[in-house]
Amino acid sequence: MAQRRKVGNLLALAVLATLAERPMHRYEIAATLKERGKERDMDIKWGSLYTVVRNLEKHGLLEIIGNERAGARPERTIYRLTEAGRAEADDWVRELLATPEPEPRRFVSALSIAAMLPPDDVVTLLTERLRRLDHDIAAERESLAAESSRIPRLFLIESEYRAAMLEAERAWVTALRDELTAGTFAGVDFWRRMHAEDLEPAEVADMVERGDFRQSNDA
Incomplete structure (x- = not known):
């Protein structure tokens, strides 16, 4: 049976996996996911990205390490994967690979x-x-x-x-x-x-x- 996750949206897993590479701000996360066509692999609702990132940070799976500003653009918050976030992503991937689940179609x-x-x-x-x-x-x-x-x-x-x-x-x-x-x-x-x-x-x-x-x- 699937575990109850602190942030259960599969977009959260995509975010965790992306930030395993390096710290990023939300716009860079979204750009990376789109560039790799992740919307074909997961049911991604781009409008919920802000909420997902905020909830991951709230539960200690991400942490804020700073802000950056480019030109006249608004300041952007940079997030980094925590050890707890890496453990959550690892456990989640293991569960999804090993546990069959009925998928609504x-x-x-x-x-x-x-x-x-x-x-x-x-x-x-x-x-x-x-x-x-x-x-x-x-x-x-x-x-x-x-x-x-x-x-x-x-x-x-x-x-x-x-x-x-x-x-x-x-x-x-x-x-x-x-x-x-x-x-x-x-x-x-x-x-x-x-x-x-x-x-x-x-x-x-x-x-x-x-x-x-x-x-x-x-x-």
Whole structure:
């Protein structure tokens, strides 16, 4: 089970990891994270960076070591990772690598209520999803190929994982789309009947509860 962190936003982990390199002010932290494309790896809300940094400092994971001013710009506070912050980052990374966690995904949410649409519509939508997945996979692989010539693989494994997950999703979506197209998807006749007869959701729920959908499949 995931530990309860003093600052649990994953942006906090990104900040800790970035400051492990050297002290920085918030603008430099943000610029470094954006330059490295960390928003692709983590659910980063840039507007919360100020609050995250402030809370990390409040809990002793960062410390202020000074301020700097460049020209007419406002004074900028410089933060440094503390020993407690380094220990927190180390422990957090170990937890995330070793402990599987269910990750909420919009696609899973849609699949859970896909019965609201007729199966033929779902086939069309899945075909469009496959087209977009192909584009994303090609872009990820192209980026990996370009970066692998100048960046050690150690710093590209998150991109390898993203590409592998996209390819796994593509294989699963293709199989589902093909079953629906061929009519071999278990329960597709009942699904079609739901929409052909414009059955009410409550009536469908009652039929499922009674097992009537199995009779529909056998018909």
